[in-house]
Amino acid sequence: MKNKFIYLSVLAFVFAGCEPEFENELSDSNYSAGDADFSSYVAIGNSLTAGFMDGTMSRVGQQYSFPNLLAQQFAVVGGGEFTQPPFDADVDNLGGLLFNGNVIQPTRLIIDAGDGGPENIAGTPTIDITNQFAMAYNNMGVPGAKSFHLLAEGYGNIAGVPLGQANPYFARTATSPTATVLGDAMSKNPTFFTNWIGNNDVLAFATSGGTGVNQEGNMNPATYGSNDITDPTVFAGVYSQIINTLTSNGAKGVVATIPDVTSIPFFTTVPYNPLSASVIGDGDAAVGQATIQQLNQQLYGPLKQALTAFGQGSRINLLNPNGNNPLLITDETLSNLAPQLTAALTMAGFEPQLAAFLGNAYGRARQATASDLVLLSTRAAIGAAPQGAPAPFNLFGITYPLQDQHILIPSETSVVATATASFNQSIRQIAASKNLAVADMNQILNQLVSGLRTEDGQIYTADYFSTSTISTVLFSLDGIHPNARGYAVIANEVLKVINDHYNAKLPLVSAGNYPGATVLPSNAN
The missing domain is CATH 3.40.50.1110 (SGNH hydrolase)
Structure with missing residues (x-):
């Protein structure tokens, strides 16, 4: 993207x-x-x-x-x-x-x-x-x-x-x-x-x-x-x-x-919530309505369901197809739920290696808020592919959390x-x-x-x-x-x-x- x-x-x-x-x-x-x-x-x-x-x-x-x-x-x-x-x-x-x-x-x-x-x-x-x-x-x-x-x-x-x-x-x-x-x-x-x-x-x-x-x-x-x-x-x-x-x-x-x-x-330039179905304002990143629906069905929905079961459902919300949506980020201050997520995904039928990857990727993931400062240099990273991440989990800020170097929490x-x-x-x-x-x-x-x-x-x-x-x-x-x-x-x-x-x-x-x-x-x- x-x-x-x-x-x-x-x-x-x-x-x-x-x-x-x-x-x-x-x-x-x-x-x-x-x-x-x-x-x-x-x-x-x-x-x-x-x-x-x-x-x-x-x-x-x-x-x-x-x-x-x-x-x-x-x-x-x-x-x-x-x-x-x-x-x-x-x-x-x-x-x-x-x-x-x-x-x-x-x-x-x-x-x-x-x-x-x-x-x-x-x-x-x-x-x-x-x-x-x-x-x-x-x-x-x-x-x-x-x-x-x-x-x-x-x-x-x-x-x-x-x-x-x-x-x-x-x-x-x-x-x-x-x-x-x-x-x-x-x-x-x-x-x-x-x-x-x-x-x-x-x-x-x-x-x-x-x-x-x-x-x-x-x-x-x-x-x-x-x-x-x-x-x-x-x-x-x-x-x-x-x-x-x-x-x-x-x-x-x-x-x-x-x-x-x-x-x-x-x-202060890159907004914490630039993801939208189409470009709404400066700094927005168009994702597409069909993609948002697919993300909700295949990633954000299941992820929220699993996190809710662990008492951490507030970390992730479904994407809104009619407005701006926050970036997906890693917050190192959160408790790491990687083991729980890995086990849940494995039980759900995910191949063990992929389940482990996703557990580690989302163990401290949450959506950004207005209190997070997205670095100007991060603008080029949004939507880029992190090294080693398999599709479709290879879009920084969308399907793969932005990392510590991208955000000031x-x-x-x-x-x-x-x-x-x-x-x-x-x-x-x-x-x-x-x-x-x-x-x-x-x-x-x-x-x-x-x-x-x-x-x-x-x-x-x-x-x-x-x-x-x-x-x-x-x-x-x-x-x-x-x-x-x-x-x-x-x-x-x-x-x-x-x-x-x-x-x-x-x-x-x-x-x-x-x-x-x-x-x-x-x-x-």
Whole structure:
């Protein structure tokens, strides 16, 4: 079964080539740095600081990083040069990365006007990380970095990249194999900084569908997996060390809180109930009325009957041929009824091997509810065939349960929320101890759920791309990172905090003058 993609008009993106403009004339002599000194501005963080969008770093995308937008405004009041890791070799703006000629990260996502999308732009990346620069830059945002990675020696050791022991982005620029991100940042002698780190300490767990481990109580981050949640005490200690170092020479700065993952399109775009007899709305997957009737007779009905006999009939309901129906998922918090189901199916005449397969497949199965968050990446899996599953039990989300990596269930969402709240409390407390400004990005992104009105009167949302919201969406096609407009909104929020906390008068930018997604007539070399 093929999923229904969102189709967008090329005309809706004619603004994509617009050049960014300042909201205020920069010749206004009333602008002031206030109590801040922007002569050496350094930004540390992860992909949100680097300018990551549409699933990768690219030459043009990097230009819209919020630190780069800030630096342009700081220049009005004496801000110094602001440098970013070089992406000149990304000539065709494909994005992606190579390691010795081998692709280690794909190209950026675009919309193909003919086929829909999103999809990776055709072509081969031209940025090879083995072409090293060994130089510190003002933008020290490292995609993929967690808080403790900023202090880790060897995180930029090129030899560790194939082994998963080093970061390919930092390996391009690290000043030595043992350099740290924070150490290279401090070599720029910052007088002002922004620090937006910590998202990946919890986000990686969420975007993996909760396949990682909550490491609360484990004080050794060297033992953490890539999708694990950082222990809150470890996070607070690392964050305090970062801030102490950044302010050691008297620098002022802004720190940012961590957004609640439920506010971003990666978790809010794919509905929990997309299955219907025919396409009803965006995101629906047409199953067909005859198929629904057949499923009720041959799978959902017998399965519900068996589960009811075990006192768990509420896990499964018959499909409604006249409306939307929930996905079939695995919930690891449920008691495993695999032995009971296997025995019941065997007694019903199923061949023992098939009965065992079905018992294991449906032992913790249930239908999704509105409390479950279906990952954006799961959209492509719905209706696909899981490896080794026999027909007709080989349709993910329909006749075979989606797995842990596809769904964030309520217990996992709760763990994420608890960690996020703890991290944000530490961020605020540590910032207050140094009298630093705080940009509450958690609050700002939560406002996008209902609509955020900017200074120009436009209302922006956290919706994913559709024909009706195309000009008001602030997220890129990966559903996690902002687009250029989104980074402009972030820059504005930071500018407003600086103006308020440091008695500065800095010009804002107009988000409406920044581009959205890339639409191509066709996706071909």
